[in-house]
Structures are given as C-alpha cells and as structure tokens.
Amino acid sequence: MGKDVGFEYLDKQEESVFETFLKYTSEKEKSSAVLANLLRKLLNRDNLNLLDIGSGNGEYLRLSLNKIRARRLKRVSITLLEPSKDLIKRLRLIAKQFPPYAEVEINPSTFDDFVPSNSFDVILVSHLPFARDVLPRIYKRMLDMLNSDGCLVVVLRKNDDIHEFRSTFKSRLMKESYHSLTIDSALDIFYELAKTRSIEVSTCSANSELHLPIAGNMRDVISIVEFFLNKRWGEYPKDIQEDILSYIERKKGILLQTDGFALVRKTQV
Numbered sequence: 001m002g003k004d005v006g007f008e009y010l011d012k013q014e015e016s017v018f019e020t021f022l023k024y025t026s027e028k029e030k031s032s033a034v035l036a037n038l039l040r041k042l043l044n045r046d047n048l049n050l051l052d053i054g055s056g057n058g059e060y061l062r063l064s065l066n067k068i069r070a071r072r073l074k075r076v077s078i079t080l081l082e083p084s085k086d087l088i089k090r091l092r093l094i095a096k097q098f099p100p101y102a103e104v105e106i107n108p109s110t111f112d113d114f115v116p117s118n119s120f121d122v123i124l125v126s127h128l129p130f131a132r133d134v135l136p137r138i139y140k141r142m143l144d145m146l147n148s149d150g151c152l153v154v155v156l157r158k159n160d161d162i163h164e165f166r167s168t169f170k171s172r173l174m175k176e177s178y179h180s181l182t183i184d185s186a187l188d189i190f191y192e193l194a195k196t197r198s199i200e201v202s203t204c205s206a207n208s209e210l211h212l213p214i215a216g217n218m219r220d221v222i223s224i225v226e227f228f229l230n231k232r233w234g235e236y237p238k239d240i241q242e243d244i245l246s247y248i249e250r251k252k253g254i255l256l257q258t259d260g261f262a263l264v265r266k267t268q269v
C-alpha cells in the first residue's frame with residue numbers, strides 16, 4: 001500500500017469498503033456514461049496516451065471505455081496509476097476486460113512518486129482524496145504532464161447528500177469544521193490558474209443514487225459509513241453512531257449523489 005493511501009482501500013473480509021460502497025450505488029454506471037461522452041470526443045485519433053490517476057479497481061474507466069468501443073480506434077495507450085496493493089489485484093483482472101484498442105500499463109505508485117516517461121493527451125483524476133492545501137500544486141503538475149493540446153478531466157462530487165453526510169459527521173468526529181472536497185473547490189483553482197495559463201475550463205455533471213441496504217445488511221451499511229468517514233465504526237462515540245443511524249433512517253437509506261466534471265483543456269498560444 002502506498003504511504004498516502006488509507007485503510008478504506010484495504011481488503012476487509014474479501015473486499016475493501018470502497019468496493020462495498022460500489023455494490024450499492026449507481027454512481028459508476030451513470031458517471032461512466034458522461035465520461036464516455038467526453039472520452040469519445042477526446043480519444044478522436046489513434047496513438048493517444050491516457051493517464052488515470054488513482055484507478056481504484058479500474059471499473060470506472062472500463063465501463064466508460066466499453067461504452068465507446070464502437071469507435072474502432074486502433075490503439076490508445078493507457079497508464080493506470082494505483083498505489084493500493086489490494087485494489088491493484090482487482091485492477092489487474094479488470095484491465096483485461098478493457099476494449100482491444102486499449103494498451104494498458106499498471107503502475108503501482110502514488111501520484112507524488114510517479115515519474116512519467118512521456119506526456120499525456122488525456123489525464124483522468126476521479127474521486128482522489130487529495131488534501132485541499134496541496135491541490136494547486138498537484139493540479140499544476142498534472143497540467144504540466146499534458147501535451148500542448150491535452151485535456152485534464154477531474155471528477156469530484158458536488159454539494160450532494162454524501163458531501164453533507166461527510167461534512168457533518170467528520171466535523172463531529174474530528175471536533176473541528178470539516179468540508180469534504182467538492183468539484184467547486186477544484187474549479188476555483190482552475191479559474192485562478194486560467195489567469196496565468198492558456199487553459200479553457202468547462203463543466204458537466206452526472207446524477208446517481210446510493211441505496212444503503214438498511215433492511216437486509218447493516219454490516220455493509222456500516223462499512224460504507226466507514227468508507228465515507230475514513231474511520232472504523234468501533235472508534236465513533238455512541239451518540240455519533242446513533243445520530244448517523246437516525247440520519248440514514250430519515251433519508252430512508254437513499255443518498256442522492258452528483259458527480260461534477262471539470263474539463264481543463266490546454267489551449268495553444
């Protein structure tokens with residue numbers, strides 16, 4: 001496991017809590033349809049390079065690419081960066097189900113440790129848990145890794161129910177005000193960078209729902225809560241545990257999700 005990656009991507013029983021979350025959300029299905037539309041336009045010729053930073057189990061990119069397989073591209077080189085040892089096992093299997101035009105390389109390092117040997121036409125960074133204060137430096141480095149007409153695609157949630165859940169309960173657990181990262185924070189950085197760099201920023205979004213299995217599998221509900229709050233259930237004070245369960249009950253187990261996309265295109269001067 002890379003040094004920057006938390007327990008939420010480690011196997012718990014036979015799956016990580018991130019993968020438990022994936023079983024109950026339509027996020028990847030809905031969001032991958034929007035990503036497919038973007039990639040269809042961006043992967044518009046042969047021999048392009050795509051870097052996916054923090055690929056997870058690879059399912060998000062696989063779903064997207066398989067929706068655009070009809071384009072009959074001959075070759076796209078894809079580098080999947082994934083530092084979690086447990087997720088990488090699944091990533092290796094899922095990468096085999098990428099469409100035939102995708103030539104895939106898996107690199108087990110964090111973004112900070114990654115030293116690319118070439119620049120990229122497309123960089124995808126979806127739901128990466130970077131700290132807010134390092135974002136400007138990280139996004140600048142990603143833009144520097146792009147070819148002169150390359151495009152960075154950032155996916156982060158909007159101010160949705162999961163954002164509200166995270167911000168409320170992480171603040172209580174940490175005993176200080178916490179606001180999980182949203183696409184708006186990323187956009188603020190790109191609009192600032194656009195003052196000094198030749199980039200164009202555009203946006204789109206994808207709505208989905210998380211259906212927590214409150215009637216049948218409270219163990220999975222707790223795992224998903226642990227995924228959101230990056231802390232084991234047993235470590236939460238009793239009153240916070242109770243308030244989390246009441247919050248979920250009030251929502252009838254359904255949390256609305258919105259993925260926000262920032263498309264940051266390099267423009268030539």
Ligand SMILES: C[S@@+](CC[C@H](N)C(=O)[O-])C[C@H]1O[C@@H](n2cnc3c(N)ncnc32)[C@H](O)[C@@H]1O
Nearest residue numbers: 004005009053054055056060084110111126127
């Ligand atoms: C929430 S998952 C998102 C996976 C995938 N991108 C998606 O949208 O489905 C975040 C991923 O980022 C990886 N990750 C965390 N910190 C990272 C870092 N510093 N550099 C690269 N990947 C990182 C984790 O191991 C995990 O697989």
